[in-house]
Amino acid sequence: MLKVSGLTKRFGGVVAAxxxxxxxxxxxxxxxxxxxxxxxSTVLNLLSGLIRPDAGRIEFLGQDLTHTAPEVRAxxxxxxxxxxxxxxxxxxxxxxxxxxxxYGKPGTSMQTAQKVVAHVIELTGLSAKADTQADxxxxxxxKRLELARALSTQPRLLLLDEVMAGLRPAxxxxxxxxxxxxxxxxxxxxFIEHLMPVVRALADRVVVMDHGQVIAEGRYDQVxxxxxxxxxxxGRSA
Amino acid sequence: xxxxxxxxxxxxxxxxxxxxxWRAFLLDxxxxxxxxxxxxxxxxxxxxxxxxxxxxxxxxxxxxxxAALSAPELGTIPALLVGGGLAALSSLLLGFxxxxxHGMYFAIATLAFNEVMRTLVLxxxxxxxxxxxxxxxxxxxxYTLGAYYLAVAVLFICTVVSLLFSxxxxxxxxxxxxxxxxxxxxxxxxxxxxKLMVFMISAFLAGLAGGVYAMKTxxxxxxxxxxxxxxxxxxxxxxxxxxxxxxxxxxxxxIIVSLETWLRFNIGxxxxxxxxxxVVLVLTxxxxxxxxxxxxxxxxGAGHA
Numbered sequence: 001m002l003k004v005s006g007l008t009k010r011f012g013g014v015v016a017a018x019x020x021x022x023x024x025x026x027x028x029x030x031x032x033x034x035x036x037x038x039x040x041s042t043v044l045n046l047l048s049g050l051i052r053p054d055a056g057r058i059e060f061l062g063q064d065l066t067h068t069a070p071e072v073r074a075x076x077x078x079x080x081x082x083x084x085x086x087x088x089x090x091x092x093x094x095x096x097x098x099x100x101x102x103y104g105k106p107g108t109s110m111q112t113a114q115k116v117v118a119h120v121i122e123l124t125g126l127s128a129k130a131d132t133q134a135d136x137x138x139x140x141x142x143k144r145l146e147l148a149r150a151l152s153t154q155p156r157l158l159l160l161d162e163v164m165a166g167l168r169p170a171x172x173x174x175x176x177x178x179x180x181x182x183x184x185x186x187x188x189x190x191f192i193e194h195l196m197p198v199v200r201a202l203a204d205r206v207v208v209m210d211h212g213q214v215i216a217e218g219r220y221d222q223v224x225x226x227x228x229x230x231x232x233x234x235g236r237s238a
Numbered sequence: 239x240x241x242x243x244x245x246x247x248x249x250x251x252x253x254x255x256x257x258x259x260w261r262a263f264l265l266d267x268x269x270x271x272x273x274x275x276x277x278x279x280x281x282x283x284x285x286x287x288x289x290x291x292x293x294x295x296x297x298x299x300x301x302x303x304x305a306a307l308s309a310p311e312l313g314t315i316p317a318l319l320v321g322g323g324l325a326a327l328s329s330l331l332l333g334f335x336x337x338x339x340h341g342m343y344f345a346i347a348t349l350a351f352n353e354v355m356r357t358l359v360l361x362x363x364x365x366x367x368x369x370x371x372x373x374x375x376x377x378x379x380x381y382t383l384g385a386y387y388l389a390v391a392v393l394f395i396c397t398v399v400s401l402l403f404s405x406x407x408x409x410x411x412x413x414x415x416x417x418x419x420x421x422x423x424x425x426x427x428x429x430x431x432x433k434l435m436v437f438m439i440s441a442f443l444a445g446l447a448g449g450v451y452a453m454k455t456x457x458x459x460x461x462x463x464x465x466x467x468x469x470x471x472x473x474x475x476x477x478x479x480x481x482x483x484x485x486x487x488x489x490x491x492x493i494i495v496s497l498e499t500w501l502r503f504n505i506g507x508x509x510x511x512x513x514x515x516x517v518v519l520v521l522t523x524x525x526x527x528x529x530x531x532x533x534x535x536x537x538x539g540a541g542h543a
Contacts, residue, residue, distance in 0.1 A: 049423075102410055
């Protein structure tokens with residue numbers, strides 16, 4: 001579904017992503033893990049088009065999207081939730097979702113958008129807060145809104161950037177169930193996560209990054225046993 | 239909405255009311271208030287996309303000069319459209335150059351545009367340069383209230399466009415663009431197109447108002463048509479009345495211009511009213527962060543009203 005090859009991004013002298021190649025298959029949940037500064041968020045920003053790569057290629061559903069604008073990628077079915085929640089503060093939860101529902105798929109009528117939003121609100125458990133101003137939400141609700149807004153664009157592939165960060169374990173496990181429900185509804189998921197229990201519970205496959213490079217790939221137990229991965233997490237002296 | 243309707247109705251019937259010996263003066267003051275309110279409404283549309291423009295005085299001035307110069311050939315209505323069209327065209331060029339700029343940088347670029355336009359008009363010969371340009375009254379003076387009703391028409395158009403914007407799907411795109419451009423793009427909002435389109439419509443309306451202004455004053459100078467005071471009014475009024483609304487700039491414009499007229503009359507011109515502008519702006523920001531409309535409207539979402 002998504003094919004990334006040789007993706008490279010430099011910020012000044014720092015190589016944030018170096019020849020990153022990975023593939024996401026339709027219907028799976030893929031996790032990208034790695035220490036802080038490994039380049040995970042850079043890869044997500046490259047995928048959603050917020051930064052332009054210096055080299056490499058992004059192919060989604062057979063189309064080359066390497067040089068397209070973020071909105072075009074959204075139209076093609078690429079959804080994205082941010083690590084730092086950025087709700088539109090002056091809008092209600094419902095209005096936040098309407099933006100994605102109207103513009104995520106060109107040609108969506110207002111009626112269709114309203115139906116999509118109602119569905120997403122129910123799916124993400126935001127019914128009680130649907131008409132609350134976004135700046136009055138709690139952190140947990142903010143996180144759900146962030147996820148819900150990405151879903152409102154009706155993505156085929158959903159990119160999640162540490163959407164569980166800051167949640168308590170019980171809340172994180174609720175979110176895990178939510179992501180499972182999302183996948184069950186036919187959406188492929190690529191997520192970045194620090195919380196290992198979440199990765200173990202969700203990911204069909206794990207890609208490990210360190211210093212901008214992919215250093216391992218496989219099932220959770222495989223990469224957890226990998227010597228290079230242990231070294232990256234625990235330090236060279238370990 | 240009711241308020242908006244009432245104000246427009248009042249504008250329509252004002253000449254028929256028994257205004258006594260002050261009639262001519264009041265109608266002129268009202269006409270000018272309508273044009274400035276139109277300009278404020280136009281400015282506010284662009285502000286909804288998060289762009290703070292200081293070029294609206296220049297769009298007003300371009301519309302004024304273009305309408306004045308083309309009216310003898312084309313007639314009144316086509317000349318006004320030419321004025322709006324030239325303002326829109328210039329906003330498109332300015333937009334291509336600047337719409338990737340944000341906040342203060344965009345504001346400074348638009349301020350520079352205003353100065354460039356004034357200098358061009360000042361140096362050109364066909365505009366009359368510093369001497370000024372005599373302008374025909376609308377419809378060659380056939381109707382006493384011609385300019386007045388043109389101003390009402392422009393105000394009506396600006397109000398309707400402003401209302402349509404807040405009720406359409408575009409309102410979501412504009413508000414999202416203002417509150418988080420990167421997020422809006424990731425959600426599929428074509429931010430650049432939205433900003434350019436709104437910029438053009440906004441400039442067109444400002445140009446339209448400028449054209450009527452020219453035909454009313456019947457004389458233009460670069461200093462008057464491209465004065466910074468008008469650019470400041472265009473942003474002061476929505477802030478005072480209530481940003482991102484229709485009733486706000488409309489009501490704000492009528493109040494501010496009435497106040498200005500009254501002050502000019504009582505304390506004379508010469509900049510005294512500018513001091514009042516400053517004071518009003520500061521007081522509004524301090525005590526009415528959502529403007530006059532904020533006093534009436536409850537806290538609302540994407541900025542209806």
